[in-house]
Amino acid sequence: MALAGSVALPVQAADAVTTSMEEISAQPKAKDAHYFTPRDLSKIPDGAFGDKIRRGYQLFVNTQQLKGRYLGNQLNCTNCHLDAGTKAYAAPMWAAYLAYPAFRKKDNRVNNFAERIQGCFNYSMNGKAPELGSPELVAMSAYSYWLLMGGLLDMYGMQDKPVPELSDAELQRGGRDESFVLPGPLADRVKMEGRERMPGRAFAALPAPPQAYSPQRGQQVYTEHCAICHGEQGEGRRMADVPVIPALWGGESYNWGAGMHRVNTAATFIYENMPLGKSVQLNVQQAWDVAAYMNSRERPQDPRFKGDVASTAKDFHASDQGYYGQTLDGAVLGSRAYPAGVQP
Ligand code: HEC
Numbered sequence: 001m002a003l004a005g006s007v008a009l010p011v012q013a014a015d016a017v018t019t020s021m022e023e024i025s026a027q028p029k030a031k032d033a034h035y036f037t038p039r040d041l042s043k044i045p046d047g048a049f050g051d052k053i054r055r056g057y058q059l060f061v062n063t064q065q066l067k068g069r070y071l072g073n074q075l076n077c078t079n080c081h082l083d084a085g086t087k088a089y090a091a092p093m094w095a096a097y098l099a100y101p102a103f104r105k106k107d108n109r110v111n112n113f114a115e116r117i118q119g120c121f122n123y124s125m126n127g128k129a130p131e132l133g134s135p136e137l138v139a140m141s142a143y144s145y146w147l148l149m150g151g152l153l154d155m156y157g158m159q160d161k162p163v164p165e166l167s168d169a170e171l172q173r174g175g176r177d178e179s180f181v182l183p184g185p186l187a188d189r190v191k192m193e194g195r196e197r198m199p200g201r202a203f204a205a206l207p208a209p210p211q212a213y214s215p216q217r218g219q220q221v222y223t224e225h226c227a228i229c230h231g232e233q234g235e236g237r238r239m240a241d242v243p244v245i246p247a248l249w250g251g252e253s254y255n256w257g258a259g260m261h262r263v264n265t266a267a268t269f270i271y272e273n274m275p276l277g278k279s280v281q282l283n284v285q286q287a288w289d290v291a292a293y294m295n296s297r298e299r300p301q302d303p304r305f306k307g308d309v310a311s312t313a314k315d316f317h318a319s320d321q322g323y324y325g326q327t328l329d330g331a332v333l334g335s336r337a338y339p340a341g342v343q344p
Pocket residue numbers: 021022023024025060063075076077078079080081091092095096099113116117120121124125140201202254258259260265
């Protein structure tokens with residue numbers, strides 16, 4: 001598969017970015033909870049509908065095939081939404097699908113599922129999202145829908161029942177809608193109330209750190225537990241020019257508008273999922289400290305940037321737990337943000 005790494009992204013006006021990353025509150029984790037299991041990928045059906053689902057999976061795990069067109073960094077969706085978007089507490093797609101459409105106070109309107117994906121293209125992938133109705137958004141929505149619906153059918157004893165086919169418009173809408181098709185007994189089981197709270201959705205709540213988090217202490221944690229994979233400069237790792245370990249900061253990482261730039265969101269993700277393979281379990285303090293270190297390094301500019309960091313910080317970062325616009329070691333973070341696609 002050819003990687004179009006050198007193709008420049010279309011320049012994006014600040015007002016063209018309509019969706020943004022709304023903070024999803026982390027859920028307390030039940031110790032022995034049994035989480036939802038999606039249907040095995042080998043069960044994706046043959047035919048046109050199955051092809052759409054397979055295409056969505058393929059885009060999710062190798063999003064780099066869209067580099068330069070819709071995304072500007074070296075990440076793939078699965079780098080954060082682990083195990084191809086199936087892992088509980090790594091913002092799994094099955095739980096997300098059932099949570100949209102959702103009303104967002106921020107822009108005072110309802111966002112459907114595909115619009116939420118657009119948010120991750122604009123911020124997490126530092127790109128310019130595909131249009132609603134595009135084959136890419138339809139395919140990724142179809143994949144997410146299939147993960148959810150296949151798992152629900154299995155859960156209620158309908159292992160042999162195929163996942164009902166939906167139109168492209170229905171696929172992009174999401175499952176939190178009266179019109180969402182729920183076959184057989186599912187109609188009584190999957191109540192509207194609570195669809196946005198499937199156990200395992202988003203991230204597991206993490207207690208506050210015993211001491212205020214510190215980038216300095218975080219640097220030590222980073223050197224000891226992260227640099228071996230993610231690199232001394234957070235640059236990640238490539239093999240045969242294919243990114244194999246994602247960048248954590250610098251020009252090839254998520255931008256200053258992404259959900260992961262918040263220290264609290266990153267801390268919960270890291271505590272639960274890193275170091276990959278969990279050779280060690282970081283303690284709560286270490287997770288917060290290393291998240292603070294990682295998120296106090298420069299990264300691509302917030303696409304809502306209006307020409308100066310102070311007003312962008314005031315408009316979009318006033319209440320988030322991030323470093324954008326703050327002064328650290330004599331430098332204002334965001335003032336030396338990378339333009340899209342520039343290597344660290
Ligand atoms: C750098 C990490 C990262 C990458 C890469 C990423 N995301 Fe996300 N995504 C997040 C975070 C963090 C959230 C939760 C946002 C929040 O709480 O602010 C999220 C939320 C979502 C949600 C909503 C989840 C829910 O439960 O409401 C969807 C859908 C989604 N992402 C899809 C995608 C897709 C599709 C891609 C690839 C095109 C992608 N993401 C790439 C970090 C990432």
